[in-house]
Structures are given as C-alpha cells and as structure tokens.
C-alpha cells in the first residue's frame with residue numbers, strides 16, 4: 001500500500017515545482033506564460049519581421065516567439081532568458097529543432113542585454129518591467145527599431161499600431177533628446 005505521507009509529499013513537491021516554474025522569475029520582471037500562437041503571428045506581422053532582421057526576444061521563455069521568428073521569417077534571433085530550466089529547454093529545442101545558425105541564446109538578465117544591433121525587439125513581460133524598459137530602449141536601441149509587446153504597453157509611448165484583438169503594440173524607437181540629428185521617431189509621447 002502507498003504511504004499517504006509520501007503521496008502528500010509528492011503533491012506538495014509538484015505544486016512547489018509548478019509555482020517555481022511559473023512565478024519565480026517574477027522578481028526579475030515577469031512570470032512564465034507563453035505568448036499565444038495567434039499573438040505571436042500578429043507580433044511578427046506587425047513588426048514585418050524579415051530574413052534581414054536581427055530579432056531580440058526579451059524573456060524568451062520556452063521559445064514561442066524565438067523559433068517561429070527564425071523558422072517562419074528566416075530572421076536571426078537572440079532569445080534572452082533568466083530562468084535556468086527554461087533556458088535548458090530553449091537550448092534543447094535549438095539543439096534538436098534548430099535552426100542553430102539563426103538562433104542565439106543568452107542566459108541572464110534582459111536588462112543587461114546589448115541591444116545595439118537589434119532591428120526588432122519582442123517582449124511579453126509584466127507592467128513593471130515594461131516601465132523600466134522604456135528608458136532602456138531609448139538609451140540602447142537605434143532610431144526606428146521596431147518593438148512589439150504582447151499585452152502590456154510601454155508607459156508614456158505612443159504605439160504606431162495596435163492589434164486590439166491579440167493585444168499587440170508596435171512601437172518605433174524615437175529620436176534621443178540629446179541627439180536631435182537622428183530625426184524624429186514616433187515612439188514617445190511629448
């Protein structure tokens with residue numbers, strides 16, 4: 001007969017494991033929830049992701065955006081993920097499903113990511129992280145870089161397009177105030 005204490009311990013362990021997997025990364029900027037398939041389609045469409053693009057997915061999860069951008073759009077993609085189990089899943093998907101030559105992975109905090117070569121930035125993060133990212137985008141992204149965010153807007157920025165059905169916001173990085181020669185972008189509210 002199975003020991004009820006063992007069953008209880010296993011159930012608690014399973015609940016703790018799921019809670020860790022979904023919520024632990026909240027302290028870094030978002031818990032785990034994969035972007036729904038139709039929202040990913042909308043993000044790639046709105047940003048017009050093409051083979052010439054370098055896409056950076058900030059908080060790559062298990063790769064809902066990363067692998068479709070690389071496989072369906074032919075883009076070069078960098079996925080940045082802080083949570084180690086998800087990072088291993090990403091690495092295994094890249095190893096066995098590829099395309100290895102177009103997918104790079106980085107284990108670490110997205111706020112330290114080098115973004116200077118990005119043409120498109122994708123994210124599905126929680127509101128606090130989006131608020132922190134606004135100034136980061138202004139400081140690090142080139143003028144005109146497309147940013148697509150699922151569900152949460154960038155506070156104080158004006159989206160170029162919004163898909164209200166799939167909850168996707170498209171932005172372009174605006175001119176940096178200290179560098180007026182860059183021209184005027186559409187991203188930030190006056």
Ligand SMILES: C[S@@+](CC[C@H](N)C(=O)[O-])C[C@H]1O[C@@H](n2cnc3c(N)ncnc32)[C@H](O)[C@@H]1O
Pocket residue numbers: 025026028029030031032033034035057058059060061062063064065080081082083086108109110111123124125
């Ligand atoms: C809502 S999920 C979205 C996952 C993925 N982009 C997708 O579309 O399926 C957010 C992901 O961001 C990761 N994350 C949260 N804060 C992070 C940070 N500061 N640096 C790197 N990854 C982070 C979480 O671990 C989680 O996997």
